[in-house]
Amino acid sequence: MPTRFSHPDHPPGVALKRIPLRKAAVLFIATVCLCLCGLLYLQLEQSRRHDLSLAQVASSNLTRAMAQQAEDTFMKADLVLTSLVDWIQADGFGPAQRPRLQQTFARRVLALDQLHGILLFDQKGQWVVTSFENLPRGAGVADREYFKYHQQNVSSVAHIGPAIRSRENGEWIIPVSKRINDRNGHFQGVLLAGIKMSYFDQFFKSFNLDDSGSMFLGLTDGTLLARRPFVEAQIGASLSQNEIFQKFLPLTTSGNAMFTSIIDGVTRLYGYRQLEAYPLVVAAASSTESILAGWYDTAFRSSLIVALVLLGVGLFGWVFIHQVRVGERVESDLRRAQEALELIATHDSLTGLANRRLFERALDIEFGRGARQASPLSLIMLDIDYFKRYNDTYGHVVGDHCLAEVARALKSCCHRKADLAVRYGGEEFAVLLPDTDLHGAMTIAEQIRRSVIDKNISHTGSPNGYVTVSLGCYSFVPSGRDSMDVFVERADAALYQAKHSGRNRVATLSMAGGAEALMRSDR
Template identity: 80%
Template structure:
């Protein structure tokens, strides 16, 4: 028994009914997996933010303590220098004052643990008095940054310079200096107190931070003064291009930021604060890995559990989807076949242009739209001149090629998506032009006529020697009570007049005062 063409068990409707089930299954499985992953993400993100907030609070407290300590350290040195500078400006530092000043310098150094020494230099940068019993030998300090600063600036405020090695004993110090003037305000020298680098190193070590954490003290221009961990080669380097100095300090004098270090590249949570009294910045940082160490462990355990659940749901879903996958293939094949049939039903197979069925459907739509919007609708009908002679001379294969070339020329002149090029029948074509008046239609017709001539298709049976077309144009504004056949007949009448008037031209049919007027556009 032959297999029937229509099989109820394999009907198109059966495949189409299975498709929503497949989509629903996929959607359900994906939703369950996404919900599980979403809940995991929300829980982990909340936990991570909590850990970071605790770290930010601790970092802010630490930088506040560092800033207070640094400010106290430099303020004490500043007060010592201020009292000594006032005394020297009044009493001078002549030979009778040297012994007394040296003892005073030494006593002041003993009272402050942070001081490495106190030094007085004349206006040439030579040592005059120090808190040490013996004056150092050498070329002096005229090359030092702090000495040049006071030579060039009359300010009496304390100046904090980049860290240097003391020429007294080679220790790293941070110079705090003041300008010394005579009674008339003229530059007489520089008074400098050196703050021990080791003092800040010990201070930094008193705080508990992780092994990859860091702390630093820097000038507001980014020059590094002290750092934990201490790396001698990094002292004096610039942090000015770092994110803290480039982005955060200009907008806020204190805060927190998760950034990578410009010194060693480690990502840390930095708390930073700029001192109020001095041009200094302090910062304390804990590495991101140390802050989130416990969070990473929790995240791993939770992720493994959720991954196992998602895997189980996924396996179940795969088995279920596999059962309906054949139905999806059938539906896809049917859809492709339907699209192919639609193309065959609405387009001409030889030229690829729309056929009369699609043309009639488009006319109904455009008549209704034109009536609603009161917009003009134009139609151009065209016919290949002496096409029967062409077929008789060159054969039907060449005739089909000629039709295809004319269709290409016609299609190239339809620039808008709404323009519809149609093979109306045989060697006759049409172009439907929505929102186009008679002048626009005539312009398109002339473009088509010239485009066909530019193909230079040889035609010995034509007076021109080449294939040409004749075109008729008609345009009107639909009212909702119009007849499609009349619309086509009027465009066809214009085409007839173009052929009757000698071919290879465009003719326009317009209705004025109830009388048909013919206009031709010759070559």
């Protein structure tokens, strides 16, 4: 019968808790792995941001140098044009002045490496004077963008137009031009200085860029003037949809941005800067692949090391958890064996009832509890009537069966978990009833007596012809100084009285007026 008196070293009602070692091990290993992965991610992310930050600084410095070089290049050409325009507007460019102008143009071109040539056109776009020895032949330049611009604009500011091929020798040039007026301010022609695109190409090549890097010079409207790497088909292409022109230049004239090029589809980190003196934009970019090449190598090696560590932790964890599982199985087997031994040690193997060892342990606990709570404690002692005759008549095997049937009847009447049914010895049984007074004990005792009779176990050695039991009840309130032996003896005395009075009955022993009073029940 289940009972709360299951462990001698723990008070009743206290459940034994064990640490779920396997779950804790899994959680610990998972936490270690997550921490390692988290630390790796943080370290790699910090390293990546550091590399990108260094690349941004380098890109900003590079675009600053490019902007300075471009501004110096165009400013020198602008100054040459300005001085020549002032001279031409003052002295004209008639046949008498042309030889001197040609010599001056040629000297200025020799003085500036970036200049392809200086050319003067009249109001119809025809060549008048050039820095070359021979005038080019052809239809003139009236169809050129820069010529149309000066025809329609009276501004004396230098105009930088889209890159063109020189009609003198086919070389790519960037035209810087100024309008020439007569004394009345009417349009008289255009003075042009052609800047070699190869000059910027050589300048771009002086910087150490990766194979996928790029540099470009463009107008603020997005027209591409020069680019590294040089692709002739891209010269004059529009970059107006480029993110630099769409998103960033409207907000700030210089900065850094990472995006994918619309020209070749390569993702790069760009540094860009708009010139202050001229409508030009320079940009330099390194591919993210080259910027992060060292980071990728570090990330691979770090990830490999962490992966090996995780593998080691995982293998160790697997072995450890496997051992924990084996240990748990062994512990479970030992626990079951211990429970079996405990059951054997505290219960009768024939009837399944508690034995005297458990009965004495329960008495000790209930005496203390009853004394603390001032609650009554009752004991029923019962004995099978004429059991020796039963054994002699039917044999010990059938006698054991009879004992088991009586035990089942006993257990069926013990409805509370705290009630303890005991095989006290031989054919004698006991029922310990905590928090039960004498009246309650008598009621249960009568239920037991009737339950045994209802089983109708044949017994020819009994006057009744069937198995009956005699029961003795005793109840008292423990005070803390009581003797368990006396308690059992008094219940046993009540049982003796029931047997002496004719058996198959319930007798009680109580204290009244300082003397024991006997009450019988034979229903």
